[in-house]
Amino acid sequence: xxxxxxxxFSDVQFNRYIRDNLNECAPAKAxxxxxxxxxxxxxxxxxxxxxxxxxxxxxxxxxxxxxxxxTVGPQVTVNCGQNALVFINCEVSHGTANTLASxxxxxxxxxxxxxxxxxxxxxxxxxxxxxxRHSMSWRxxxxxxxxxxxxxxYRVVSGTGTFARRELIVLPL
Numbered sequence: 001x002x003x004x005x006x007x008x009f010s011d012v013q014f015n016r017y018i019r020d021n022l023n024e025c026a027p028a029k030a031x032x033x034x035x036x037x038x039x040x041x042x043x044x045x046x047x048x049x050x051x052x053x054x055x056x057x058x059x060x061x062x063x064x065x066x067x068x069x070x071t072v073g074p075q076v077t078v079n080c081g082q083n084a085l086v087f088i089n090c091e092v093s094h095g096t097a098n099t100l101a102s103x104x105x106x107x108x109x110x111x112x113x114x115x116x117x118x119x120x121x122x123x124x125x126x127x128x129x130x131x132x133r134h135s136m137s138w139r140x141x142x143x144x145x146x147x148x149x150x151x152x153x154y155r156v157v158s159g160t161g162t163f164a165r166r167e168l169i170v171l172p173l
Contacts, residue, residue, distance in 0.1 A: 051076030058164035066115035066153035101161030110146030115153035
């Protein structure tokens with residue numbers, strides 16, 4: 001429809017050409033506070049909401065393979081497209097000098113992946129019980145669109161690792 005000077009729109013024309021187009025804009029698509037929008041196809045927007053979780057409790061593990069601590073997580077469930085940005089923050093220490101303690105994440109749902117040394121925070125305790133706060137980010141690609149649950153996992157090479165102020169943030173794309 002082309003607007004002409006002095007011409008009037010009928011209610012049907014207004015609804016078809018103005019109202020219906022405005023309902024396709026991002027503000028009209030938002031269904032909850034804190035959402036952001038990504039393109040999920042040509043000329044198509046999808047609302048996404050970040051997932052965040054924090055556990056302040058300091059806990060330990062002696063597991064040499066990735067495992068949960070006594071308090072599982074942090075853990076978040078988000079609706080993803082084909083990509084997600086994952087951020088990990090954790091205070092890590094080790095009871096033995098020059099021994100590794102690691103934090104990674106596993107994910108399940110529409111796509112699954114195990115915690116891995118390829119995507120981890122790695123703490124090498126230069127001196128015993130020397131605590132550091134570490135952060136990392138990782139972009140996951142080629143996910144199957146749908147619901148995914150992300151969970152932090154922990155391991156050591158030997159001895160006892162301590163993990164506190166554990167935070168997980170996932171931005172689905």
